[in-house]
Every structure is written in structure tokens, then in C-alpha cells.
Amino acid sequence: MEEFINYLLQFGNLNKQQIDLITSKATEIELKKDEYYWEAGKTVRQVGFLTDGVIRVFYYNNKGEEITRYFIEENHLILSGNTVDEVFTPSEYLSAITDCKLVVFSKQNWKDLSATIIGWDSIIQKIITKHHAEKIARRSELVSQDGTERYLDFIEKFPTLVNRVPLSYIASYLGITQSSLSRIRKNIR
Template identity: 75%
Template sequence: MEKFIEYILQFGNLNKQQIELITSKGTELKLGKDEYYWEAGKIVKQIGFLIEGVIRVSYYNNTGEEITRYFIDENHLILSGNSIDEVYTPSEYLSAITSCKLIIFSKKDWKEINETIIGWETILQKITTKYHKEKIARRGEMVAQDATTRYLDFIDKFPTLINRVPLSFIASYLGITQSSLSRIRKKIR
């Protein structure tokens, strides 16, 4: 829970009672490798914060091919939907690539935190804005890059993931085949 509180405090101030409220509502969840945090078509009933591990966000395209959209690593908040009251049924899968540890909050408890802590929405807005900027920057650059540049950019932006994520997932994220990624890796060594 300490990591979550430290993370939140980067975006706003909390007093001792507010921290105690948050701490009392969060519980730890462990996911084994390949376990789902959430699945497409199933209502999401919790908010999570990834303390350890890597989660992959993926979906199936219209030809049934599994596509990696992005990766979530440590110190990231996993929100569900645009508002606390929204019933969120994702079209994507979030699965553990490695063993993961999360702090989770039920939507009911998250709503209570939101209603009790003045400024909580502002903190969440800052976090959400930061995430969206990062996602847009990553995806925007990839569109104009060739495969080798995309891979080099991936290494630069995600140095901690390169040895933790299977090459097939990296290739999918980069929009190339695994054999193309192997050729690129041989060239740049």
C-alpha cells in the first residue's frame, strides 16, 4: 500500500486521515503468469494499482488475431471506464505476463474515497491526463516509423520490459511478425 500512497502523493496532498481511509479500503491481489486481471465482455468491478509485474492489454481483431495494444508496468493505476458510476465492460483483455501484485479497490470503496476526500477527483484527473499523453505520444510516433526504428524506440522507452516480455508480444505491439523482429534484433546487435 505504501507504493500506492507514494504514487498518489506525486499528484496531490493528503492528510493522515485521508491516507488511513485509502489504506483501509485497498486489498492486495496476486496474479500468476497468464492470469487475467480483466477479460473482454465481463463487467469490471474494481480499480487496481500495479505494484509488481507486467500486464499486457490485448484484443482480437476481426480476423481473430490477438493484438497487443500496450503494456502496463509497475506504478500504474488501472481505472475502469470514464466515471466511477459507469458500468464498464471492456473489449480488451488484461493478462499478467509475469507474476503480479496489485492493490485493488472495489468500485464501491473507490466511490467512497472519491466522495470523502476533497480534491481526489483532481488527483485522478492529473493521473489520467499523464497516462493519455504518454499513450498518444507512444502511438503517434509509431505510425510514422519503420519497424527497426519502432523497435529501437521501444527499447528506449521501455528498457525494463525488453527482457520481461516475450518477443511475440513485443512484435505484436510493434505491428510486425516475430520473424521480422528476430531479423531486426540480429541486425542491431
């Protein structure tokens, strides 16, 4: 919980009463490796913040292959849909790559925070903007790079993930085969 509060404080000010309210509305949960935080086709009923671990966002293409869209690591907010009122049924899966710890809020408790804490929406909007910019920066370069450049870029942008994520997931994220990734890794050593 402390990690979440400290993260929020980077984007705005909160007094002790507001922090106590946030803490009272939250629940801390653990996901074991390979457990889903959410699944395609099932309505999402909570907002989460990852305090420890790595989650993979993936979907199945029309050939039934798993395609990794991106990775979520510590200090990331996991929102569902465009607004908290929206009934959100994802087309993707969020699965724990490692054992994970999250701070979660029911959608109603999240709305209560928004209605009660002056400046809450501003803080959350700043966080969303930051995460969105990071996601775009990470993905946009992949289009114009070859496999080696993509992998080197991945190492640079995700230095903590290289040893925490299976190679098959990294290869899927980079849009290359696992054997190509093995060759690339061998050639750059």
C-alpha cells in the first residue's frame, strides 16, 4: 500500500485524511505466477496498481497464436475501459509472469475516491498520460527496426525485464520467432 501512496504523491498532494480514505477503500491481493488478473470476455470490475511483479498483456491471433502486446511492471496503474462507469469486457488477457502483488479497488470505491478527494481525477489523469506516453514510445520504434535492433532496444528500455520474462514472451513482443531471438542473443554477446 505504501508503494501506491508514494506513487500517487509524485503526481499531486494528499493529506493524511485523504491517504487514510484511499487506504480504507483498497485491498491488497497476490497473484501467483500464471494466474490471470483479467481474462478476455470477462467483465472487469476493479482498478489495480501493480506493486510487485510483472504482468503480460496478450491476445490470440486468428491462427490461435499468443501475441504479447506489452508488459506491465511495478508502479503501473491497471485501468479498465475509458471511464470507471464503462462496463469493460477486454479482448486481451493479463497474466502474471512472476508472483505479483497488487493494490485493487472496486469500481465503486474508485468512484467514491473521485467524488470525495479534490484533485483525485487530476492525479489519475497525470498518471494515465505518463503511462500512455511510455507505451507509445516503447511500441512505435518496433515497426521500423530489424530483430536485432528491437532486442537491443528492449534491453535498453526494459533492463529489469530481460531476466524476469521468458524468452518466448519477449520474442512474441518483438514480433520474431524464439529461434531468431536465440540467434540474435548469441550474436550480440
